[in-house]
Amino acid sequence: MKFVDEFRQPELITKTAQEIRRLANPGHRYRFMEVCGGHTHAIYRFGLNDLLPPNIELIHGPGCPVCVLPMGRIDDGLSMTENEEVIFTAFGDMMRVPGTLGSPLEYKARGADVRIVYSPADALKLAKANPDRHVMFFAIGFETTAPSTALTLMRARALGIRNFSVFCNHVTIIPAIRAILDSPDMRIDAFIGPGHVSTVIGCRPYEWIARNEGKPIVVSGFEPLDLLESILMLLRQLNEGRAEVENQYKRVVPWEGNRAALKAMAETFQLRPYFEWRGMGFISQSALRLHDNYAEFDAEERFQVPGIRVTDPKAAQCGEVLKGVLRPEQCKLFGNECTPEHPIGALMVSAEGSCAAYYNYAHRKAALTELMMPARAL
Amino acid sequence: MCLAIPGRIVELLPDFENIATVEVSGVRRKIDVGLLEDDPAKPGDWVLIHVGFAMSKISEAEATDQMRILAMLGEDEAAMKEIEGYGLGGGGA
Numbered sequence: 414m415k416f417v418d419e420f421r422q423p424e425l426i427t428k429t430a431q432e433i434r435r436l437a438n439p440g441h442r443y444r445f446m447e448v449c450g451g452h453t454h455a456i457y458r459f460g461l462n463d464l465l466p467p468n469i470e471l472i473h474g475p476g477c478p479v480c481v482l483p484m485g486r487i488d489d490g491l492s493m494t495e496n497e498e499v500i501f502t503a504f505g506d507m508m509r510v511p512g513t514l515g516s517p518l519e520y521k522a523r524g525a526d527v528r529i530v531y532s533p534a535d536a537l538k539l540a541k542a543n544p545d546r547h548v549m550f551f552a553i554g555f556e557t558t559a560p561s562t563a564l565t566l567m568r569a570r571a572l573g574i575r576n577f578s579v580f581c582n583h584v585t586i587i588p589a590i591r592a593i594l595d596s597p598d599m600r601i602d603a604f605i606g607p608g609h610v611s612t613v614i615g616c617r618p619y620e621w622i623a624r625n626e627g628k629p630i631v632v633s634g635f636e637p638l639d640l641l642e643s644i645l646m647l648l649r650q651l652n653e654g655r656a657e658v659e660n661q662y663k664r665v666v667p668w669e670g671n672r673a674a675l676k677a678m679a680e681t682f683q684l685r686p687y688f689e690w691r692g693m694g695f696i697s698q699s700a701l702r703l704h705d706n707y708a709e710f711d712a713e714e715r716f717q718v719p720g721i722r723v724t725d726p727k728a729a730q731c732g733e734v735l736k737g738v739l740r741p742e743q744c745k746l747f748g749n750e751c752t753p754e755h756p757i758g759a760l761m762v763s764a765e766g767s768c769a770a771y772y773n774y775a776h777r778k779a780a781l782t783e784l785m786m787p788a789r790a791l
Numbered sequence: 792m793c794l795a796i797p798g799r800i801v802e803l804l805p806d807f808e809n810i811a812t813v814e815v816s817g818v819r820r821k822i823d824v825g826l827l828e829d830d831p832a833k834p835g836d837w838v839l840i841h842v843g844f845a846m847s848k849i850s851e852a853e854a855t856d857q858m859r860i861l862a863m864l865g866e867d868e869a870a871m872k873e874i875e876g877y878g879l880g881g882g883g884a
Contacts, residue, residue, distance in 0.1 A: 451794050458864050504842065505873075531876035532843025534823055538878060554842075557795075561844040564825050609795050612839070612847045635794070635860050664853050665839065671847060673828040 429641040430464040436648045443469045449607035450477030450765030457774035459637045472737030473767030475589045478554045479506050480759040480766040481690045485721040487512035490551045490580050493716050494525035501527045502536040503551035533565035540577035547576045549712050556613040559583040560674035563681040566707055580712035581702050586610050587618050588699035594626050598738050603647040606632035608662050615670025616658050623656040634662040681707050691759035692731030729758035741771040795839035796870045797854035800832050820877040843877050
């Protein structure tokens with residue numbers, strides 16, 4: 414199937430790119446981080462870098478939940494399949510992610526009961542249909558997926574289902590941004606804020622970035638024009654000496670977020686004191702676990718979880734790439750030992766990881782300049 | 792998982808709380824609309840869907856744009872596979 418395959422308002426894209434070139438001070442080097450993996454994917458897919466002047470660099474942030482999940486957590490989750498009663502369920506994105514002894518798909522090939530679900534509600538349905546088994550849902554994602562897990566937990570309780578649990582790996586975006594800003598080798602001037610995460614959390618949680626850190630942040634949509642407009646808004650703020658939270662994606666993101674989603678998350682989750690992120694180490698209060706009131710559904714309470722820690726391979730420089738110190742292709746392993754087919758580092762694991770996105774698209778002629786003739790006049 | 796899928800609410804299921812039939816490019820599946828309780832979904836509304844749950848209401852124009860962006864990112868087939876994969880029979884379980 415194919416949807417309409419053309420860019421919205423190509424002439425406006427050209428004008429916005431021209432305005433960015435006009436406003437970018439040639440004596441200054443601009444380093445903007447897009448936090449969201451969806452933005453990273455879009456930037457590479459559309460070849461947006463080719464429309465920007467060379468002194469604007471886009472740094473790809475930690476917003477790919479599959480990429481930042483430490484291998485030890487995958488091992489911990491898969492260890493539950495040793496119990497024959499357990500049906501291991503996870504989103505399709507997780508199925509090829511390697512653990513020490515293989516990915517969930519490889520465990521399935523060796524006989525473990527591993528199943529793809531497209532929604533946590535379907536994992537709960539599976540539990541209801543299999544009362545003699547135990548269904549464990551391997552939950553991952555930022556605030557875009559956490560509310561769905563939250564509502565599923567509330568349903569499980571309301572329905573009195575006892576053979577269902579959640580292995581919670583939900584992470585939150587704000588502490589990751591804080592960790593990047595606190596890092597001594599941090600070199601970011603401003604942020605492109607995540608689009609769909611912000612439909613849940615709204616824009617208010619970013620205010621400290623502007624107020625306390627003096628860094629502009631613009632919440633952005635995913636189209637080429639959205640991203641270019643956001644870059645232009647950041648440039649204007651920097652040129653005018655402002656640092657504010659602005660919302661470019663107003664047509665979808667309400668300033669206050671989704672209150673029902675935030676309420677469900679507050680009811681079912683608690684902050685973990687700290688959580689490990691691949692490539693970034695331990696970040697305090699950066700992840701969710703099940704609320705004490707929901708302990709009966711917590712897979713980490715129900716099963717012996719070994720708490721495996723796997724050190725990131727030393728040669729992979731994921732942390733430096735995540736913080737914008739290195740570009741993907743500057744890592745020693747990039748494209749040689751570490752490829753999307755055989756990922757070693759976190760950022761090669763998912764299509765939204767910056768290394769995989771770079772690997773998949775960078776060698777191709779930029780999509781946008783190819784498809785959009787007027788851009789060539791730039 | 793991270794990119795939202797746009798769909799149109801066809802009907803709310805009378806026997807189940809917060810379950811609606813949604814249509815995405817001609818495919819109909821059941822999703823949960825419980826996260827829209829501040830501005831409840833009604834037939835004809837367009838919504839953004841993440842992992843089987845409507846997360847926000849949008850305009851029809853925005854829904855069209857979102858479908859186009861999924862196609863341009865090469866994510867449209869994965870999005871339809873996700874929608875087709877929703878097995879929610881109603882009632883949340």
